[in-house]
Amino acid sequence: MSETLSTPVLIIGSGPAGYTAAVYASRAMLKPILVQGIQPGGQLTITTEVENWPGDVTVQGPDLMVRMEAHARDVGTQIETDMITALDLSQRPFRATGDSGTVYEADSVILATGAQARWMGLPSEETFKGFGVSACATCDGFFYRGQEVVVIGGGNTAVEEALFLTNFASKVTLVHRRDSLRAEKILQDRLFKNPKVSILWDHAVEEVTGTSDPLGVEGLRVRHVTTGEITEIPCKGVFVAIGHAPASELVKDQVETHLGGYVVTRPGSTATSVPGVFAAGDIADPVYRQAITSAGMGCMAALDAERFLAENDG
Incomplete structure (x- = not known):
């Protein structure tokens, strides 16, 4: 009862x-x-x-x-x-x-x-959550001082996180599956003007790569959505910002x-x-x-x- x-x-x-x-x-x-x-x-x-x-x-x-x-x-x-x-x-x-x-x-x-946070749903993403894969730049960006990081997404959150990470990282690569961003124009302008930011258009994430002992991210494997060509991006942190x-x-x-x-x-x-x-x-x-x-x-x-x-x- x-x-x-x-x-x-x-x-x-x-x-x-x-x-x-x-x-x-x-x-x-x-x-x-x-x-x-x-x-x-x-x-x-x-x-x-x-x-x-x-x-x-x-x-x-x-x-x-x-x-x-x-x-x-x-x-x-x-x-x-x-x-x-x-x-x-x-x-x-x-x-x-x-x-x-x-x-x-x-x-x-x-x-x-x-x-x-919405995640990409990749097994490798799950493996490295908390060990290089994050959904919160303001929480974890500080740990990537002087290192290269990647942000996944194309909306306001992704652009804001990318800009925030430039305060710490030596390079920020924004990976977006389309050829234009959904973010507000003012945010896009700030992003495009930032010398630390590189944008990889028309690419989707295939796999997060890294080491198992100790557990840590070493890079990202992405695929061109039209040609299927695979690109390897070296990085120490991956920030998922897809909403x-x-x-x-x-x-x-x-x-x-x-x-x-x-x-x-x-x-x-x-x-x-x-x-x-x-x-x-x-x-x-x-x-x-x-x-x-x-x-x-x-x-x-x-x-x-x-x-x-x-x-x-x-």
Whole structure:
């Protein structure tokens, strides 16, 4: 027989946004329940060294998330190792169903399910993830000082990442499968004018190459989309920038979304189009996508939820 758990605040997701929301909601005596999801700790659990988290010169991503989880537990958050498979936002209390069969009833919901980088789907890419293959230049670019790197993609994200990497790398090669970029014109102008940047048009990635002991990227094998000619590009880092996919499947038909699935929030707020439902972190942020901004939004969401509950259940 399935169990039913009730809470004033249900937090779905366990990255920086979810755990920060949990800390603030717990301190407000709202007795939140946090459901961790399929990847407890979120994207930081697949990041090695984090050097842009204030207060830590360097910290391992998984270690940081362990500390956040411990903090949330310490202040009283009930943390469930479960994954929400269905969510009904049609009426309050809202009703979520976990993969375990547990039903969660909540007076308010904070969506903190994050977003995942889109990958190329190559076995070699999977092999070198975290060892030369990255989807975040602002996270990992610092490690490629004076080295050659490659960026894959042709949109705003790819161009922004390529430009950012010129601060560190000796050379940045942008590989794009078409003969023109989708990025904004102003970004393209900056890219074309940068002497560190080389663009390889009409090429698709075939394979990431490297060493197994120690594990590390040494190059990239690309194929011309018309002629089929193979080119080898020496590099130490490969940055995949072909977009992010917000994890909004649970709510895509229930709350307003835009830009390919990101949840719309009211300006200056984390409130969604459904009263009592709030969104924090990468699920609602197509621009910054940083751990620190996600944590800030988690704080905002908890405060917004506290205010909503006081006004509606007072």
